[in-house]
Amino acid sequence: MPKLPPFSIFIALFLLCFTSKSIEAYDSLDPIGNITIKWDILQWTPDGYNALVTINNFQQYRHIQPPGWTLGWTWVKKEVIWSMVGAQTTEQGDCSKFKGDIPHCCKKEPSVVDLLPGTPYNMQIANCCKGGVISSWVQDSRNAISAFQLSVGAAGSTNKTVRPPSNFTLKAPGPGYSCGAAKIVQPSKFAASDGRRTTQALMTWNVTCIYSQTLAQKAPSCCVSLSSFYNETIVSCPTCACGCQNNLTQPGSCVEGDSPYLSSVVGGPGKNSLVPLVQCTSHMCPVRVHWHVKLNYKEYWRVKITVTNFNYRMNYTQWNLVAQHPNFDNLTRTFSFNYKSITPYGVINDTAMFWG
Numbered sequence: 001m002p003k004l005p006p007f008s009i010f011i012a013l014f015l016l017c018f019t020s021k022s023i024e025a026y027d028s029l030d031p032i033g034n035i036t037i038k039w040d041i042l043q044w045t046p047d048g049y050n051a052l053v054t055i056n057n058f059q060q061y062r063h064i065q066p067p068g069w070t071l072g073w074t075w076v077k078k079e080v081i082w083s084m085v086g087a088q089t090t091e092q093g094d095c096s097k098f099k100g101d102i103p104h105c106c107k108k109e110p111s112v113v114d115l116l117p118g119t120p121y122n123m124q125i126a127n128c129c130k131g132g133v134i135s136s137w138v139q140d141s142r143n144a145i146s147a148f149q150l151s152v153g154a155a156g157s158t159n160k161t162v163r164p165p166s167n168f169t170l171k172a173p174g175p176g177y178s179c180g181a182a183k184i185v186q187p188s189k190f191a192a193s194d195g196r197r198t199t200q201a202l203m204t205w206n207v208t209c210i211y212s213q214t215l216a217q218k219a220p221s222c223c224v225s226l227s228s229f230y231n232e233t234i235v236s237c238p239t240c241a242c243g244c245q246n247n248l249t250q251p252g253s254c255v256e257g258d259s260p261y262l263s264s265v266v267g268g269p270g271k272n273s274l275v276p277l278v279q280c281t282s283h284m285c286p287v288r289v290h291w292h293v294k295l296n297y298k299e300y301w302r303v304k305i306t307v308t309n310f311n312y313r314m315n316y317t318q319w320n321l322v323a324q325h326p327n328f329d330n331l332t333r334t335f336s337f338n339y340k341s342i343t344p345y346g347v348i349n350d351t352a353m354f355w356g
């Protein structure tokens with residue numbers, strides 16, 4: 001690989017951590033990445049239908065981490081959910097007008113969450129019950145999917161009278177995704193496990209959700225520090241890269257690493273909060289990526305990348321790192337990390353994804 005001045009390294013990495021905030025509803029490193037929700041009507045019932053809902057993550061590197069997804073929508077008519085398999089609504093709502101059988105959920109705007117691992121087998125379906133965690137396409141495409149079944153009542157039971165729900169929302173787990181309207185698409189086909197017969201849905205709707213960094217959070221979530229073998233100076237993350245320590249207006253916006261209160265803060269109330277609880281640093285970033293140039297020859301160069309977690313509320317067990325750098329489409333060797341070049345389109349083809 002050609003020799004590169006450290007200056008270009010600096011520019012390339014900084015682009016990643018910082019420009020993403022100016023790009024709205026569009027990720028230049030994964031331009032067609034999306035999450036598609038597919039709603040397959042499998043059977044008409046006397047007052048509605050049974051459907052299989054599948055959430056597919058078609059994003060190359062973005063995944064859904066604990067505590068998992070929450071899917072919401074607004075019923076257009078007076079639909080109710082009689083029952084669900086593989087997921088549940090967070091609230092039942094007011095079902096007081098029902099006698100006899102009580103629906104699973106009567107809310108106009110239900111919120112659905114995945115069931116947890118270890119759910120009894122009779123309440124499971126394929127691809128359910130992972131606590132709402134969905135892998136990215138590159139890391140594990142077989143687990144880039146989640147599914148549940150529901151039985152909908154008061155819906156009309158012909159393809160002319162049913163209406164797809166509107167205003168889909170996907171929290172994964174926080175904000176960030178915006179979903180389009182449901183579209184009628186070609187009915188899905190399902191192959192039997194022996195591959196000798198194919199069945200098909202009676203009707204299929206697709207909803208596409210797209211991630212936007214601006215919706216998710218204003219501040220960047222990582223910063224880059226640099227060092228090299230030929231200079232002892234470490235260029236650290238810029239001060240206030242992800243936010244500033246502000247003891248006056250937001251006391252407790254960060255925690256000192258040696259604070260005796262740390263364990264009570266981390267395990268205490270708000271421990272499931274999605275707001276990062278970061279260690280006090282000058283950059284205030286939940287994650288720091290350190291880029292150390294170890295060798296820089298004319299023929300090749302070698303760097304050591306160190307990723308540090310400063311967020312006490314996150315374990316990032318499924319972490320991945322996406323970096324753009326000249327020649328990243330052709331790394332010769334990686335140690336310790338998995339690597340895949342992501343080549344979204346011709347112009348930006350020097351982007352790579354690393355994961356543990």
Ligand SMILES: *[C@@H]1O[C@H](CO)[C@@H](O)[C@H](O)[C@H]1NC(C)=O
Nearest residue numbers: 032033034035036058059208
């Ligand atoms: C969603 O992603 C899939 C897979 O990359 C792609 O085929 C599809 O066109 C995308 N859909 C939209 C609406 O962008």
Ligand SMILES: *[C@@H]1O[C@H](CO)[C@@H](O)[C@H](O)[C@H]1NC(C)=O
Nearest residue numbers: 036037038054056185186206
């Ligand atoms: C609908 O979504 C599924 C994946 O969930 C995808 O395979 C299919 O191509 C989509 N259909 C259209 C027309 O986008």
Ligand SMILES: *[C@@H]1O[C@H](CO)[C@@H](O)[C@H](O)[C@H]1NC(C)=O
Nearest residue numbers: 158159160184187202203204
């Ligand atoms: C509804 O079903 C009829 C046949 O039963 C079919 O001709 C028609 O295209 C279907 N309409 C939709 C919107 O799927």
Ligand SMILES: *[C@@H]1O[C@H](CO)[C@@H](O)[C@H](O)[C@H]1NC(C)=O
Nearest residue numbers: 074075076077165166167168
């Ligand atoms: C969906 O959201 C839009 C805008 O927020 C709103 O105007 C519309 O009434 C909503 N639709 C339903 C069925 O609630």
Ligand SMILES: *[C@@H]1O[C@H](CO)[C@@H](O)[C@H](O)[C@H]1NC(C)=O
Nearest residue numbers: 227228230231232233234235
């Ligand atoms: C090391 O880096 C610092 C900061 O970039 C610079 O001021 C200094 O001149 C460099 N020293 C050498 C020997 O290159």
Ligand SMILES: *[C@@H]1O[C@H](CO)[C@@H](O)[C@H](O)[C@H]1NC(C)=O
Nearest residue numbers: 244245246247248255256280
């Ligand atoms: C905030 O408090 C920390 C120690 O609690 C201190 O190191 C830091 O300088 C303070 N920052 C400001 C802007 O006052």
Ligand SMILES: *[C@@H]1O[C@H](CO)[C@@H](O)[C@H](O)[C@H]1NC(C)=O
Nearest residue numbers: 066271272312313314315316
């Ligand atoms: C992170 O992992 C440790 C050890 O595996 C565990 O004790 C802790 O509760 C986890 N924290 C979170 C926020 O998941």
Ligand SMILES: *[C@@H]1O[C@H](CO)[C@@H](O)[C@H](O)[C@H]1NC(C)=O
Nearest residue numbers: 001299300327329330331332
């Ligand atoms: C990748 O690098 C090797 C040498 O390290 C070279 O032979 C090969 O042509 C390169 N491939 C591309 C696609 O640039």
Ligand SMILES: *[C@@H]1O[C@H](CO)[C@@H](O)[C@H](O)[C@H]1NC(C)=O
Nearest residue numbers: 329330343346347348349350
């Ligand atoms: C990557 O893009 C550069 C210029 O944009 C081009 O010269 C190079 O051939 C591309 N590499 C691959 C593997 O497509």
